[in-house]
Amino acid sequence: MSQSHALSDDQVGQELKKMTAFIKQEAMEKGREIEIKADEEFAIEKSKLVRQETSSIDTTYEKKFKSAQMSQQITRSTMANKTRLKVLSARQELLDSIFEAAEKKLGDATKDKGKYQGILKNLMLEGFYALNEPKLQVRGRKQDYDVLKKAIDGACKEYKEKTKKEISASIDEAHPQPDGCAGGLAIVGGNGKIDINNTFEERLTLLKDTSLPSVRLTLFGKNENRKFYD
Structure with missing residues (x-):
């Protein structure tokens, strides 16, 4: 009775091949899932790092831009004050020269x-x-x-x-x-x-x-x- 249910070597080999193929398929699918998950996590981490670096670059640029604006304003203000002082000095020199000329002519009267x-x-x-x-x-x-x-x-x-x-x-x-x-x-x-x-x-x-x-x-x-x- 037991001999009638015994598997031949060919049958055993076929079963082993099926099991091996199934295990291999399972492993491939599992590997694929891991790869997809890894890719997703990598994409998420990459996006996070990109946002952080972008934010850092934006912050640095904004600071440099504000600093450049402030420096430019200071330069403009300094130049404007220097120009204004030169104009005032030139005007005062002209006024002084007018009154000096008038003083020299006082005796004419x-x-x-x-x-x-x-x-x-x-x-x-x-x-x-x-x-x-x-x-x-x-x-x-x-x-x-x-x-x-x-x-x-x-x-x-x-x-x-x-x-x-x-x-x-x-x-x-x-x-x-x-x-x-x-x-x-x-x-x-x-x-x-x-x-x-x-x-x-x-x-x-x-x-x-x-x-x-x-x-x-x-x-x-x-x-x-x-x-x-x-």
């Missing part, structure tokens, strides 16, 4: 004695009205004393006519204007304690302060950066 006498009279009247005292002294240049006396007479007369007040003025010969004075005078009151300086040099100094804005406007035009005006 004394050449015409008639006109100079009128100038001295008006400068004197300005001091008379400001001090409002009955007795004053006038300090002028020694070479102007003759013209100065005539100017005093004219100023006192006009002052009396305008104010209906008496006034007398004399030349303070003990304190003449220093050598080099271009012209003009000073009016002294308050028993010698009050001095109104109306020399040409002082009037030019005052003119620098009062007329400088209009001179700038005439020469350079309106300042677009200025928001407030007097």
